[in-house]
Amino acid sequence: ASSDATNIQTEIRRDGDEYVINGTKWWSSGALDPRCKLFIVMGKTNPESNRHTQQSQIIVEPDMPGVTIKRNLPVFGFDDAPHGHAEIEFKDVRVPVENVILGEGRGFEIAQGRLGPGRIHHCMRTIGVAERALEKMCERLLTREAFGKKISEHSVWEQRVAEARINIEMCRLLVLKAADMMDKVGNKIARTEIAMIKVAAPRMALKIIDDAIQAFGACGVTTDSGLARSYASMRTLRLADGPDEVHNRTIARLEYGKTGARMHAREAAE
Template sequence: MDFSMSQRQQHWQGRVKDFMQKHVYPAIPVYTAQMKAFGDNRWQVVPVVEELKAVAKAEGLWNLFLPKDSLPEDSPYRGAGLTNLEYALCAEEMGRVGFASEVFNCSAPDTGNMEVLARYGSEAHKKEWMEPLLQGKIRSAFLMTEPDVASSDATNIETSIRRDGDHYVINGRKWWSSGVGDPRCKIAIVMGKTDPDAPRHAQQSQVLVPLDTPGIEIVRMLPVFGFDDAPHGHAEVVFRDVRVPASNLLLGEGRGFEIAQGRLGPGRIHHCMRSIGSAEVALEKMVRRLQARTAFGKKLSDHSLWEERVATARIDIEMTRLLCLKAADMMDKVGNKVARLEIAMIKVQAPRMALQIIDDAIQAFGAAGVSSDAGLAKQYASMRTMRIADGPDEVHNRTIAQLEYGKYRG
């Protein structure tokens, strides 16, 4: 068992870290000022992000998430072809700043959608939608969750995708459609039922839906603890007799779950590594605050209560990182299906760990922690969603428990 990083892992992590130091961190106040200047019209492209994207692309730090076999070697959009393990180390660095992943064209849900198109899309799909996504010219959305059913069990999803001659007609209501608020969001992958009478896991399909198709209504943008997440955002979307060509169906009728499983495994690892990056930022803020404030005659950092919290935070980050890297390594070596236990465990552990550290950091800041000044309230709101996104804790814990029960069944 070797815990040392390979030269290749050090190379890519180092390049991303250096880029963050040179370009991304200095851009944070610029980003904040530009968002503030938008006023109430916050659903706009942020200029500094576009500028940074051009620099990252020119330096070859682009589409790092794509597995090496996703595109032909001569494709101009192939990216670095990193493994899950190699990319996980880069994703942690990106997770330290909210907009950093987009700078490298590595932000959700585009990453998952590009992987879906690479694996399951036709050549026409790739030309029309994957190429502009890989170039960073457009954004995308993935629409699965619905307000009227418990979407943690995706078999409950009721949106209808009905065949009508050379078209499919879509009717239904989706929400938490992340990315729809971005004016560059041009295409959505929509999951719904093509055959409600088929076996349980063969009822669902996935279809490509351009967002300018007649019959689509963006009802509202949903805030997260009061934060609108502009310009990305999370929308409630209604489909009323939305017609798309039958050729827009991905892979075939009844194969929606197959596509979803191929999409969500890598995405969960990406989220988890970004969560570790976020936890590192919160711990740094907490330590600096503790060393700068005095209460009851001594620095906060000298109080034993805070020594215990800081120590626990460091321990939890290191344990969580190791579990996440193990999961990524297994995905590379034995595939997502065999690694499902490790993927489930890290999806539960990483957000819980990060949330606790962010919460402790808020406590260290006192009243300032719950304001927007420290940036911790926004961090907490964003991280809290990770215990629900890509499957709630309860679903992953169920998987873990069932696999554990299976060891001892006669």
């Protein structure tokens, strides 16, 4: 489905007291963990319905006939074991009708309901990753020497460290604002702030991690420092739960809406 959940092609067809599922899912995170005993599968139960009520979510057990975990999908070469990200095939998988969640046609609604809190959770963790990268970078700069003095004494690094701290704190405040608004007025009204943090936080973390890698030199791109793993994770986050482009579109359209409303009000007053 990529960034548009309404593109989902997996079919969930009613057949008496069962649903029959056919389709393939990519990036099924956690499916490879031996503790995973249930899948929540989203697919189309009514392709003729409104585009946001075509989808349903249903519980599927991994050992049901027709369920095949085809492979793990590595992220920049990291396998994320034991969690993993699986490609899963569903071929004529029969599931009891009572396994559907909340009823037919509510899959998109369920998915949207968790996206706001999920994005805030991602951004909180992202700030933690950025903090750790900055800490590693400072430790490296204070302990390594080049051209007769500590790397930290080269002025370019003062600039990078200062900007890293400034950007972390700016993102932290924006995340706090989004979380506060979500608690007080709900996801819908806070959607601008949620979209902004989802764009800003990973970009901020990636810049700091990239500077930290530079401070470590060749060691930074190995698994020794942990920075390569952090970079892979944060780069993936610019796609997970909606790519930057979708969030930027949301921000821009809401901004256009506010400006349009002000223009209309001025015209009405005249």
